[in-house]
Amino acid sequence: MKHLLKRVMSFASVTALATGLMMSAAQAETLKIALAETPSDEMAAFFVALDRAKANGLDYEWTAFADEELAIQAVLSGQMNIGFGTPYAIMQRSKAPIRIVFQLSKLKFFPVTTKKYATLKDMNGEPIMLHSRGGGTDSIANVIEEREGIKFGERSYVPGSGNRVAALLAGQGEATILDISNKNKILKEAGDRFHVLPMFDVDASDEALFANLDWIKSNEEQVNIFVKALVSVWQDMSKDPTIISRETNPDGPIGQLPKEVLDELDGFYAEAVEGGLYDPNGGGRKAAKADMDWYTRAGQLEGDPATLNIDDFWYFAPLDAALK
Template structure:
């Protein structure tokens, strides 16, 4: 049965050696840096097409089935369950989410037994809630699920929730708004684990080594340039590409979005590598998405570091 798709576009006529990329969402400001990297890779000879799936699980399944070559996500549970040798090659972003509450609460410990609004069952915010419970020895009350940080902000503003976990961009928008004085951002421990990563079947990676190296090198160059000057993303965004076609009000905010993201540590200029891999073992093990003790897990069963090592040399 065919996997349902959201949007599919190609940068070139589809050829046998065209890399098929499975996005886990439709193009947005959060994907602008990724598309800048694709433009750089294309300039160095990479042929690609991308398809946007409606969620991460569908993107993972598309790679597992061979419908797509490389995908977005953190498919750790699928890596352990599947016979397919999936491997991560690049950390796209860290798991930087923030507990935001009404003035009713002032610390994470205050949320013991209290209801919380999260993105999805088994998703990133759910794993964050699990780790908070584990580290602080507390237990949240009822968990309710509303996809999209902006929708959870609306629930806070509408008085339908007192506590949630949202992304960096929406946290900043809320706290800078007139309503910001009505909310607290609770102090959170530092997280180096991956929120989004780029992964593929190891056999495919090794069979397409040159293209994968070109792709990862382009990603590293953009992530490092962005760390030095976040405005590079707006300046290099292709006006005729999917990001360039977004509403002008979003394009006008790209500088602010990426300045906040860089300052907030959302992106590792070195693509994560071994540090991120080890952080992922610890995080996703504690979150219940990896079986086994983190100290006994081998990062090479989940990451393939050769392309990143080559890009860093």
């Protein structure tokens, strides 16, 4: 199985950018953050953490890229300092000293089907809609097949969770894999027709913060302020998910989202916390080990997960300091 997640660039692209990577070791006056998407409800907690970090002296600016591949490229080239993603293939196959410092969220995706199916094993030989060939949902399907001992039937590719929801509602498919928001949407609109199949627990990272290790060490104070703020929000959120809506800046990027989105923040974060989407301790070594297993199964890492060195992929010092 050699599928790569959509966020992974070719090895040639990585090699071409490796030279520019060395530029990022210099001191940065302003922390430049590469987001992998435009601000949304799922990023509200992250922006609350940014506000806390700013109150503690962090000067930052962010740029929203169209997808994770572009965010990764921006960090690799030295254009941005820290970014969203899980660029494991890049870390393993290139000479780029890229390291993850914080797990933003776990891989919590939901197999949503008509009530014709009761378990994942019932999907053996059955068609499924996924986001893209070689993308994240494709890799999740691969791991489901391996873990459950099944083989999906025809895979059709419909980019965008919202589009797959629309296809299911229109009767153009019977099964897909969705994120929390779109899973909630379809169950709210058609819970009499669709449900979520029981899924095994996953501690692996969906989104993480990563940066050039040389830059991290040269900007230790900035990184420590940032990671400490993230830990504080993730821990507060685990105790009271409503902290996110209460601390969201009405004049900030999340505060400018439509009222109907803002009205659902408490519900979204309550379910996300209950469902284990966020590790209050930032993932750390537990997440790193889970990542070795998951991304090997998914085809983004090569080798035996038991022999892969997590220190080749993560830099734990900022998180360790924040948790003390």
